[in-house]
Amino acid sequence: MLGIPTKSKHTKGHNMNEKTLDFIEPETSVKVLKVTGQKSSRKRILDMGLTPGTRVDVIRRAPLGDPVEFKLKGYNLSLRKREAETVLVEVLK
Amino acid sequence: MTEKITVALAGNPNVGKTSIFNAITGSKQHVGNWPGVTVERKIGKRVYNDVMMEIVDLPGTYSLTAYSLDEIIARDFIIEEKPDVVVQVIDATNLERNLYLTTQLMELGVRLVIALNMTDLALAKGDNIDEKKMQEFLEVPVVSTIGSKGNGIEGLLEAAIDELHKTRVTENVFTYDDQIEENVEKLRAVLESDPYFAHYPSRWFSLKLLEGDENIIKKAKESNSYSEIQKIMNQTDAEILEAKVADQRYKTIQTMLRQVCNINTSHLSGSDMVDRVVTNKVLGIPIFLSLMWAAFEVTFTFGTPFMNIIDIFFGWLAETATNVISVPWLASLVGEGMIAGVGSVIIFLPNILLLFFMISLMEDSGYMSRAAFIMDKVMSKFGLHGKSFIPLVMGFGCNVPAIMAARTIEDSRDRLITILVAPFISCGARLPVYILLAGAFFGRDAGVVIFGLYALGIMVAVLSAKLMRSTILKGEDTPFIMELPSYKLPTLKGSLIHMWERGKIYLKKAGTIILIGVVGVWLLASIPAPGSNGTFASEEVYGTTKSVIGMIGQVLEPLVAPLGFDWKIAVALVFGVVAKEIVVGSMGVLYGVGEDEESLSNILAAGAMTPLAALGLMVFTLLYVPCFACIGVIKRETGSWKWTLFQLIYGTSLAWGFAFVIYQGGTRMGLLA
Amino acid sequence: MTRSYGNKEITFAALAGVLYAFFGLLHIVEGLGIDTGMAGLLFIPGDILGGFCLLVIGAVFLNGLREMLQGINAGVSFVYVGILMSLIFMAVYLLIMGGNLLDSFLVPDDYEGWSVMESFRPGIYLGLLSLIGILYWKDSFSSNEVLVFLEGA
Numbered sequence: 048m049l050g051i052p053t054k055s056k057h058t059k060g061h062n063m064n065e066k067t068l069d070f071i072e073p074e075t076s077v078k079v080l081k082v083t084g085q086k087s088s089r090k091r092i093l094d095m096g097l098t099p100g101t102r103v104d105v106i107r108r109a110p111l112g113d114p115v116e117f118k119l120k121g122y123n124l125s126l127r128k129r130e131a132e133t134v135l136v137e138v139l140k
Numbered sequence: 141m142t143e144k145i146t147v148a149l150a151g152n153p154n155v156g157k158t159s160i161f162n163a164i165t166g167s168k169q170h171v172g173n174w175p176g177v178t179v180e181r182k183i184g185k186r187v188y189n190d191v192m193m194e195i196v197d198l199p200g201t202y203s204l205t206a207y208s209l210d211e212i213i214a215r216d217f218i219i220e221e222k223p224d225v226v227v228q229v230i231d232a233t234n235l236e237r238n239l240y241l242t243t244q245l246m247e248l249g250v251r252l253v254i255a256l257n258m259t260d261l262a263l264a265k266g267d268n269i270d271e272k273k274m275q276e277f278l279e280v281p282v283v284s285t286i287g288s289k290g291n292g293i294e295g296l297l298e299a300a301i302d303e304l305h306k307t308r309v310t311e312n313v314f315t316y317d318d319q320i321e322e323n324v325e326k327l328r329a330v331l332e333s334d335p336y337f338a339h340y341p342s343r344w345f346s347l348k349l350l351e352g353d354e355n356i357i358k359k360a361k362e363s364n365s366y367s368e369i370q371k372i373m374n375q376t377d378a379e380i381l382e383a384k385v386a387d388q389r390y391k392t393i394q395t396m397l398r399q400v401c402n403i404n405t406s407h408l409s410g411s412d413m414v415d416r417v418v419t420n421k422v423l424g425i426p427i428f429l430s431l432m433w434a435a436f437e438v439t440f441t442f443g444t445p446f447m448n449i450i451d452i453f454f455g456w457l458a459e460t461a462t463n464v465i466s467v468p469w470l471a472s473l474v475g476e477g478m479i480a481g482v483g484s485v486i487i488f489l490p491n492i493l494l495l496f497f498m499i500s501l502m503e504d505s506g507y508m509s510r511a512a513f514i515m516d517k518v519m520s521k522f523g524l525h526g527k528s529f530i531p532l533v534m535g536f537g538c539n540v541p542a543i544m545a546a547r548t549i550e551d552s553r554d555r556l557i558t559i560l561v562a563p564f565i566s567c568g569a570r571l572p573v574y575i576l577l578a579g580a581f582f583g584r585d586a587g588v589v590i591f592g593l594y595a596l597g598i599m600v601a602v603l604s605a606k607l608m609r610s611t612i613l614k615g616e617d618t619p620f621i622m623e624l625p626s627y628k629l630p631t632l633k634g635s636l637i638h639m640w641e642r643g644k645i646y647l648k649k650a651g652t653i654i655l656i657g658v659v660g661v662w663l664l665a666s667i668p669a670p671g672s673n674g675t676f677a678s679e680e681v682y683g684t685t686k687s688v689i690g691m692i693g694q695v696l697e698p699l700v701a702p703l704g705f706d707w708k709i710a711v712a713l714v715f716g717v718v719a720k721e722i723v724v725g726s727m728g729v730l731y732g733v734g735e736d737e738e739s740l741s742n743i744l745a746a747g748a749m750t751p752l753a754a755l756g757l758m759v760f761t762l763l764y765v766p767c768f769a770c771i772g773v774i775k776r777e778t779g780s781w782k783w784t785l786f787q788l789i790y791g792t793s794l795a796w797g798f799a800f801v802i803y804q805g806g807t808r809m810g811l812l813a
Numbered sequence: 814m815t816r817s818y819g820n821k822e823i824t825f826a827a828l829a830g831v832l833y834a835f836f837g838l839l840h841i842v843e844g845l846g847i848d849t850g851m852a853g854l855l856f857i858p859g860d861i862l863g864g865f866c867l868l869v870i871g872a873v874f875l876n877g878l879r880e881m882l883q884g885i886n887a888g889v890s891f892v893y894v895g896i897l898m899s900l901i902f903m904a905v906y907l908l909i910m911g912g913n914l915l916d917s918f919l920v921p922d923d924y925e926g927w928s929v930m931e932s933f934r935p936g937i938y939l940g941l942l943s944l945i946g947i948l949y950w951k952d953s954f955s956s957n958e959v960l961v962f963l964e965g966a
Binding site: 413414416418420423427430442444445448 | 862863865866869870872873876887890891893894898901902905908909912913915916919920
């Protein structure tokens, strides 16, 4: 199926609730823990407001599965999975 | 006039900055490029209360880092050119992220005025913003505006002039934790003692050093105090600090927002509901394709009568000129050379204006980023951005507006690749060539052959994109981080201004190149070849063996002989650079049948060419040097002759290679014999 | 949560959906060279791509219908987008009709035996349905945030 990550990929972190943002299913809310990755993309992602502690709602995947749309700080943002992978988050219950 | 000031317009993308700019300057705008790069720069003028204001529209940015060209341009302009006032346009429906840029502008120590734009939409959404409190908190004038209706513009100009006459500028409303502040202070002390840094806002410069900003570090390295600076910098970890700085800026903003406004987050907004439809898993792509088809129909089908008007007018003008001028060569120069040349520039105007009107509607309404969102997966496979899709599709109508449409792609590398591969998409002008040749040689299978040519064009375009991405235009991938702005009603005025700007740029910048090209080819076809006894521009010389172009054809013959082409075809291809459909007409003249296509196809099929050579010729026509109009816009849009030349050589080599394989390979294997 | 749609919306979605889908299919069938016998009467051109577009509009309406019947509140937004799309196509085809008329005066040779009704097509007259729809729902269009952007308010 399109857009569903394969199970073989590992999520980073120890906590069961810690995942990278590309793994989160639509209609789920998460809290940002940390942004990793290349310096330039990390800085841009931080600038767009994905700072630690920010609540992010995963809205939907594009029709072909990538990129993914998020809602945070009252606006909508889309990231390719490759960028979403660098954002470590915790699922909000 | 007493005073002359410079006002820079800053802001995030999609906040209505352009509508504010238009509302301030009206039609008094000049569109050019920032020095040395192809990022667009708009400058406008406005006289208000006896103050002559020059308004500079900075590129829309979310931040002021050194990672994107737009951000570097914006901040360098502010630091180096020191505008008298900076006006930041803020989207009132999206305060938190917009104010992030405000924090950075304030740290730059500029005289700042905030235009709180789209307050009508914020109100409709149910947000309640207390401008007075906001102004007190930020210590910066805040003026509410509605750019699309032109509301609040005078108040904004007034505030900008008032701000200029104030003595104090706040630069540290936003404070960070003690550890950061301590290091900032240490650095500031060093910077302020070194005259080299007197030019720069010291607090901002210190922060950027601590964040590890490459451009700023480079500047610091040239100073004498760099070793001292380095010592302080080494005490902190840039990576941790940069996250902390972003985090603390947003925290301060949140604290402020809690006091100055009441944001309604409870309901599903109109934009979200529309997005549910247009980015729907099943229907999203079909809806997008339908809208593309609508845009295509308007641009090319609706554009046809306007092209005919231009065609008829210039035909009449050329004829009149030829009749009036009694000297034959001069009549031909004016009629067939210059007037036809001007006509061939203007003929593209209807398509360009219509396409940009629609692109403007898509961009201003917010649909353009949805289109990119939907198509990105496909385009990223070939190393392109979702936004590259629209220029490539429009190429099926005409490559000229398609190349210009690449403007909508923000990243310069993605844009360059799109421009370089767009000419491979088979445009409408190549179709007459296919119809004639495929009809003459492939009869019932003509449709399949033509379809194959279109498919080949697409394949060459996307595979070339992939190839360029992994070779000459390699490098760190730009991250895909795209806002999906809320939908807005585009304004007619805004779209018309945008459309007219594009038309003007095309006429001014590309027009000259096209005109020179067309007149140049006329000259080559008219000047008698050395040794032949024809007269300049006479009918017996024009385009025949007796002309320079005929001579060139014969010189080129050995080069194209391996493709099964003779000198006549070489000449027709040279003419084809004027416009590809001319290949057919020139062949008719060269084979001595005039404009009659029926007899031309009979002569060709009777043995003037083999079917394999004909197939090769069609592929060659598809891929070789695009027409002068394309060359003109490629030069204008890439801003570089080097890349323009690269496109020409790359395309022609591919054309030659394909035609060679088809003719030689086919002949050896006995295909189509 | 109150329902933002009623029987009128449901009926409209069903009617517009079926009509657009049906006419879209007719365009495609005619475009493939199969005579349906209805082309002359209903002004249907053989136009595969144009037919595809009408079919998509039909599908948007029908999906709205499906969601509304399932009780999904946001389903009504499909109806609004469908109306918007059908009006866009109506405008496009009207423009082209005007353009062809102009062109027939400019290059009469290319238009021998042509009448303006040849550019009259279902995209135009089906759009009237949406026009009625938008007039009828004008209030909900302007009060409902869904189409705030349509009104520009």
